[in-house]
Amino acid sequence: MWRREVTAFSGAARVAGVVGAPVRQSLSPLIHNAWIAAAGLDAVYVPFSPEADKFDAFISGLRRGSMAGLNVTLPFKQAALALADRADEPARAAGAANLLLFDDAGAVEARNTDGIGLLYALDLQAPGWAAGSGVVVVLGAGGAARGAVAALVVAGFTVRIVNRTRERAVMLAQTFDGADAMEGERLADVFAEAFLVINATSAGLEGRGDLDPPLQALPPQAVVMDMVYRPLCTPLLRQAQARGLQTVDGLAMLVGQAIPSFQALFGRPVPPQVDVRALALAALEEGGQ
Ligand code: ATR
Numbered sequence: 001m002w003r004r005e006v007t008a009f010s011g012a013a014r015v016a017g018v019v020g021a022p023v024r025q026s027l028s029p030l031i032h033n034a035w036i037a038a039a040g041l042d043a044v045y046v047p048f049s050p051e052a053d054k055f056d057a058f059i060s061g062l063r064r065g066s067m068a069g070l071n072v073t074l075p076f077k078q079a080a081l082a083l084a085d086r087a088d089e090p091a092r093a094a095g096a097a098n099l100l101l102f103d104d105a106g107a108v109e110a111r112n113t114d115g116i117g118l119l120y121a122l123d124l125q126a127p128g129w130a131a132g133s134g135v136v137v138v139l140g141a142g143g144a145a146r147g148a149v150a151a152l153v154v155a156g157f158t159v160r161i162v163n164r165t166r167e168r169a170v171m172l173a174q175t176f177d178g179a180d181a182m183e184g185e186r187l188a189d190v191f192a193e194a195f196l197v198i199n200a201t202s203a204g205l206e207g208r209g210d211l212d213p214p215l216q217a218l219p220p221q222a223v224v225m226d227m228v229y230r231p232l233c234t235p236l237l238r239q240a241q242a243r244g245l246q247t248v249d250g251l252a253m254l255v256g257q258a259i260p261s262f263q264a265l266f267g268r269p270v271p272p273q274v275d276v277r278a279l280a281l282a283a284l285e286e287g288g289q
Helices: 028-039 052-062 077-083 089-094 114-125 143-154 166-174 184-192 235-242 250-266 276-286
Strands: 014-019 043-048 067-072 099-102 108-111 135-139 159-162 179-181 194-199 223-226 246-248
Touching: 014 028, 014 250, 028 043, 028 250, 028 276, 052 067, 052 077, 067 250, 077 108, 089 108, 089 114, 089 143, 099 250, 114 143, 114 223, 114 246, 114 250, 135 143, 135 184, 143 159, 143 166, 159 166, 159 184, 166 179, 184 194, 223 235, 223 250, 235 246, 250 276
Parallel strands: 014 043, 014 067, 135 159, 135 194, 159 179, 194 223, 223 246
Antiparallel strands: 067 099, 099 108
16 A cells, blocks of 8 residues: 555645546546645645536636646547647647646646656656667557657657558648658568657557557667556567567656646646655555556
């Protein structure tokens, strides 16, 4: 059982949170409240789960309120961008927001820190990854993939998108210079020139006939990342490790997006002394994942 901190907060506490449906499984309250406790802030971070068709009304109710802001998770990331009064460049490029900030005038600002989280995870668990030459392969063409492609293209990488439903990959690639959609038949050729493969599908990808990543074709120094963190070591990461490849997990990305979120919500950097990854791992284990 991970250690629960008892945090006292006053009537003047700064309030922030996470909104999703479902939100029950979210690790963000655990992570942010651990940072709040370690920093000794008069603040609290709470989960919200409005009905899917009531999201806009829920946010409207918070405008000009005492809420500092909200992280946003599935299925509300696109809707969060759509309702915002202004948006940062990463949110516009990703077509989605994972952070909403409320100002005193009643305006809502959308931001996206998922791209920062992606690069943070790679830097942390595969240092030197960016020096690789060749292409990055992104598996998937949904919202998570779009965010990853946006961050990688902005960072100057050439991205090849592979998806079970190829038309979705084509549509996604059209949004970005520096990205294209791959034919399934050519997958081994594409993997042979990849220095990084990122799973951005919602599946753990255990040798599925319709999208069976040919890891054996990757160069030996390639890095394999999975944005899924339940389980932490997905079938894809297990296969990559069995091949001796470096791997990066989705929990590192979750922490990586939370760091700039905390700064934006509470106006200060995260306290370095608390190991939120260890707390999150304990919570995942306790939940049997
Ligand atoms: P998200 O916003 O989380 O990315 P999404 O928009 O539903 O969710 O996208 C899910 C992605 O996972 C898609 O790329 C989907 O492929 P399709 O476009 O063909 O549906 C992919 N996906 C889900 N289950 C999959 C599976 N079993 N094998 C391969 N790809 C899968």
